Amino acid sequence: MTGRVRRWAAARNVMKLSLRWISLRLRLMLVFALVALAAAVSASAIAYWLNRDAVLTRTQDAALDDFRKSLQDNTGTLPLGPTCQELQAAAERMAATSQKYEVLLIDSGEGGRACAAPSDRDLFSLKVVPKSLQAAVGRERRVDDSNRYAYHLYWQRITLDGKPYLVGGAKVIGGGPTGYLLKSLENEREDLNSLAWSLGIATGLALIGSALLAQAAASTVLRPVQRLGDAARRLGEGKLDTRLRVSGTDELADLSRTFNKTAESLEKRVEELSAREAASRRFVADMSHELRTPLTAITAVTEVLEDEADNLDPMIAPAVQLVVSETRRLNDLVENLMEVTRFDAGTARLVLDDVDVADQVTACIDARAWLDAVELDAERGIVARLDPRRLDVILANLIGNALKHGGSPVRVSVRTEDDALRIDVRDHGPGIPEDVLPHVFDRFYKASASRPRSEGSGLGLSIALENAHIHGGEITAANSPEGGAVFTLTLPRDVSGLEEQPAGERDGADGTADGKNAKSAKTSKSGKTGKNGKGGQ
Template sequence: MNWLRGLRARLVITFVLVGGLSAVGAAGLTYHKARDNLLTGVQDRLLNDFRHRVLLLSRDVALPAGDEELALLAEDLEVGDREVYVVRDGAVPSDARITAELRADVLRRPELAWQRVTRDGVPYLVAGSRVMLRAGGAPSGITVYLVESLAQAASDEAAVLRAAQAAALPVVLLAVLAGLLAARGVLRPVADLDRAARRLGEGRLDTRLPVRGGDELARLAGRFNETAAALERSVGELREMEARSRRFVADVSHELRTPLAAATAVTDILEAGADRLDADAGTAAQLITAEIAQLGKLVDDLMEISRFDAGAAVLNLDEVDVGAAVAACLRSRGWSSTVTADLPPDIRVPLDPRRLDVIVANLVGNALRHGAPPVTVRVRATGRAVAVEVADHGPGLPADVLPHVFERFYKADTARARSEGSGLGLAIARENALLHGGDLTVAPGPGAVFTLTLPRNRPAVERPSAQGNLPTQEPPAGTAPPVDRP
């Protein structure tokens, strides 16, 4: 990533140098702040040295300490022109530069406290700390104070500041020139890269950048071209794999239909004569009949999905009374007495009645199978849309399941070896809604609340499947469709 750091450095230098104009203009106003910043290094060094010496030398002081021990500790802590005062806790040092505010701060906390004070135009660093025992960190009853002159550091700071002010004008001129050159050399290729990235994001995978020179930007352009080429290859491979997968599903489903038709005919005969078979044979005949029916339903769903994935799904639109269509769906499956319905009349929407029947059948069958009564179906209309809401009062769906409930073959319980349906019911229902230009959503209730939203005042737009979910075939009257809830 060296090229990236180089690019970032050039951009930063450009703006910092241009910003130098403002910095020089405000030099007089920031003088005192600059002085404080330059003194910080000296101050930190002095404080660290004093702290370490106190920790080292105070270990040899016998407690309780007398005046002689305090005087010896003060003598050991004095270095050069440094002034040190060692007193008992609460005693007031004789030096007026040690303020009452600092003394109170020292007695209030165990760590080193400090201030910067000025007397007669000379800055001083004043610090104080209570001496703590090593065992348990308890106070020893001794307080030490440091008074150190910062006059030399202030003099050095003033000299550096004067030199910087004298050199400000030529530095600003150089900054402007360098900023212009850097902006011209950096910003134009970056703008080209931005435009190329936008084109790539729009799906134009053949986008490439010209590579000029051998600097960081040239390497960046080359890396962009390599990435774009790799992305183009990957997308091409994915499209080819997707096409092969769709062909495979369609071919397998088609090839299974003929043997399934023969197997279904045989199982119909077995089922018709099951009462003449012994108990075990009759049970086996019923089991194989149910399994063949389940397999046939799965094949039908896969065939529908292959048509959706190929963009061959077709809407047969009609002006439909939504309430009447929902009532017919419930009635044809024998659910009218078990489902509470609120179906206002004369709410008409252009839609495919068979696909609406499939959606409602999946949702209501799901609620009856996995939820708990009462199951309610309600149709409501707004100015622009019609909503069909199916709710139950069961345990509902966990929060981590809600984002995945419409995925193909999704199972919340991974221990389930197989589902009762094809595993495609809810995915198919939602794809039918999307095909109409609407949507199908789910929310926690109590229970689960599924809401189908259909546009009311505009014709539905036929669209290829975004997720490969297709409508199911209409189930026979009196039976629930294969519905799926994780």
């Protein structure tokens, strides 16, 4: 029993799983078809059995009534102990009625010998009559107030050679013969078969009609649902002005009204949030621009102080160096904020050029005096069409981050894969903790809370990722099985299909995220540039 229950539950789960893969339209049509089929089959079955009962009852009642009357009329004039010829003549007269049945009369003839007289010897004999029917016909019943006759008429339906027949019999009261009738029900069976075919055709037509009705009903019900789904899809794509036309007062109309109200509220909320975000971006951009003027003056002063560092009082020199480093850090932070603002505002564009990738990587490393700490594995002649300034930003951040937080030597390898360019930057440090990996490209994220005032701003890797995205590329971070972290940059070799930025739109901010271009990485008189990389954050 437990096994059967489990199999039944498993079959039910399979059926449910199968129904989930069927569309709602097909499910509605299937339900309509099953209901219509069940109703049509039930109605056809009931109609068939009612008609069958009526046809057979009418036929057998007419035949039995005629047999009873004919038996009384044709045997009432026979003498006691009639001859076989007399019984035969009576049987033939009885069979000559309009009911078309065969008759068998049985009685004790001359000398007490039983005589059986059939109207058709080839078809009807006593062997055809079931034993149970013979016993019922020959059984004498007690006559009383509730039973006026000692003998009664009995009947039974049988099949001979695959054909249906009605067999009936009765014994003449007063010592008369016993008579049996055999009537063919072949015509009635043919009529019932025709009725069954008609009902089957009607059931098929009902099934087809129900399928058409289901299709119409499904279209009527699902069309609003489909429109609602399309509207929700457009809303999810950012088309917040999407609305549905509503007509009627049914549940689907109420659902459409609810959708419209929700979309309207969402549009207002998004507009408010967009306005706040735009105001925040303008604030950051304006603040960064406002800071650039005093920073320029401060930077000039710090450069003068740095040039005169050897002539300063030893007690003052550390303070001067601190001012110089913090000024540079603040300047880098402002530049990074301006670059982030361009990405958020969607104003960052590409200025494309054909670039030898190996030369570009070498120039990036050389400009920042990283040649002694970086190993380059790149073939000459790998040319890609991209924005060289933004590629320099990406490389500076990735290599600088590896030098600062990883371990030397840092290995940079350049490969081509089909129409893509792949650059791997691997260090030999302890690697990146697993809980930090998902956040390495987050803005202002720092793995160690104990270094809140580290040299980086926490924007370098995020800016590098944005520059990769604007090229249609990607940067991933992982830990190498041999130890150390690996940053993989993947870029298309030709991004000409992307929108280019007119040369005149480039402003003075290179947005190079801590790892600056050659101009900002110039070596000072004291030779303090490039060693720390000032690269990624």
